Amino acid sequence: MLLIPVSDIIRRLSERGAKRVALQFPAGLARQAPGVAAALRDAGFEVIVSGDPCYGACDLALDTLTYADVLVHFGHAPVEDRSSVIYEPVRIDFDVGVLSRALPMLESRRVGLVTTVQHVHLVGAMAAYLGEHGIEAVVAPGDGRTPLPGQVLGCNFAAARATGADEILFVGTGVFHPTGIQLATRARVVALDPFTGEARIVDASRLVRRRAAVMAKAEDAASFGIIVSTKSGQQRMGLARRLAALSDRAFLVAMREVSPAGMLDLGFGAYVNTACPRLAYDDQIRFPVPVLTPPEFEILCGARAWEDYAIDEYLAP
Ligand code: SF4
Structure with missing residues (x-):
């Protein structure tokens, strides 16, 4: 069943004079792809669906714009202005x-x-x-x-x-x-x-204790990879450069997908994540070595006091 209404999308595409359209769905909506693609094709558009994983509006399939006039990104509100992207957040109701x-x-x-x-x-x-x-x-x-x-x-x-x-x-x-x-x-x-x-x-102290244990493991790492994302809305190069300057053990590492295999291949003893902040918190269990957040690395380098422990946020510039 098609859960995403397409009439408004068709109107917005027509207003732009778009002929070729790329579609991008996050995992929870991906099964809507065939139905939405068929509805847009029946309305006269050439359609291409992005098959790469997508975690947020920070992760736009801009490469599909090689083949399309417009990218329609479903499920999220914009995190940055992009004239070639139409954002189509999905509403979920409750009483x-x-x-x-x-x-x-x-x-x-x-x-x-x-x-x-x-x-x-x-x-x-x-x-x-x-x-x-x-x-x-x-x-x-x-x-x-x-x-x-x-x-x-x-x-x-x-x-x-x-x-x-x-x-x-x-x-x-x-x-x-x-x-x-x-x-x-x-x-x-x-x-x-x-x-x-x-x-x-809510009690955040458990998370902080867990993160303190990860920091303790990272302390003696011979080298740190400062991960910089190449995804459209996750790139924080300025922050990464500032972090790299804190230690002569730190080196910038560009990654699109932050993966355990990629970390092992490169061989750094620990990493600092400036890509999606949730990776360090949610996925540490998958990673073969400690992955710190920027504020945690600052604490490790003596540039921030432990009392000032902060959640890693990606704020608009
Ligand atoms: S939490 Fe991560 S996936 Fe979600 S918008 Fe922020 S950077 Fe993107």
């Missing part, structure tokens, strides 16, 4: 009444409200629900990487910080976003999964 499960855990009468891109269209309805229950919801704009008010990414918590609230309600799935929000804001964070109705108070 905002599920917020009742979080109400007993909220201590403040004024809370910051944030969510991920799939649910950001419900921010107004969620804020109204909280208002009806005596809680003022503060919804703030993020930065250029999170253009929708109340939107956070796994690499960008600007919209949470901008609320200035001492307590933040995150509505969404998974543990990473709320953990990152707590480390980025130092606020009390309540996380609500809108599908299971499970609400919990």
